[in-house]
Amino acid sequence: MGFGVKYVKGKILVVDDEESLVRLITYNLNKEGFTTLSAYDGLTAYNLAREEKPDLIILDLMLPEKDGLEVCRQLRSEGINIPIIMLTAKDEEIDKVLGLELGADDYVTKPFSVRELIARVKAVLRRKGEREDLPAGEEKALVIGSFTIKPERYEIYHHDKLLDLTLKEYELLEIFLRNRGRVLKRDYLLEVLWDYADGANTRVLDVHVSKLRDKIEKDPKNPQYIKTVRGLGYKFEVEKDV
Secondary structure, rough: OOOOOOOOOOOEEEOOOHHHHHHHHHHHHHOOEEEEEEOOHHHHHHHHHHHOOOOOEEEOOOOOOOOOOHHHHHHHHHOOOOOOEEEOOOOOHHHHHHHHHOOEEEEEEEOOOHHHHHHHHHHHHHHHHHHHHOOOOOOOOOOEEOEEEHHOOOOOEOOOOOOOHHHHHHHHHEEEEEEOOOOOEEHHHHHHHHHHOOOOOHHHHHHHHHHHHHHHOOOOOOOOOOEOOOOOOEEOOOOOOO
């Protein structure tokens, strides 16, 4: 399956306490046709995100006033699901995992290639834009077992209750549902959702699967829906379609 081929230019909030790095990133984003906003501390970033509603946030982990993890946590707790790419200079796995668990969609470790960062930005906005470009009503609600997908709204319901999902969680659950009963390899999911063609950063996938299980499973440690297929990937098992 695929999510289309284009991305949409948008407004990006770039947050880092290194002004030279912010200038470098915004310069290259502007060259690509994006509009940019800048912040150098977490409090300003939080306020700008709420007031300006950017299409995506590039957010450093270590910031004055509020750190990136706290900014991410607060936005997500308020139901603000703007895609977030976290920047981190730390190598510890726990920092990356914690960012993902708080709702970040991806992370890039410093030092990084600006070209790689922009490629990640485009990938996220491309998928976001594909849904928003659909004419109203083009895709009707799809009922799969106890789940209902409303693609034009980015919404998935479970037992008629709207799930509180980030963009990346929505995309992952939609792929699982549309491919129910099939084994989806880890490399495939990483390439489709994160453009990781080499199968790297598998922890990103594991964290998002864990978050989905917390939201849809009665017992996340003994999942009914998202089954791990050892050595391959995951398989989504659902009740008989109704």
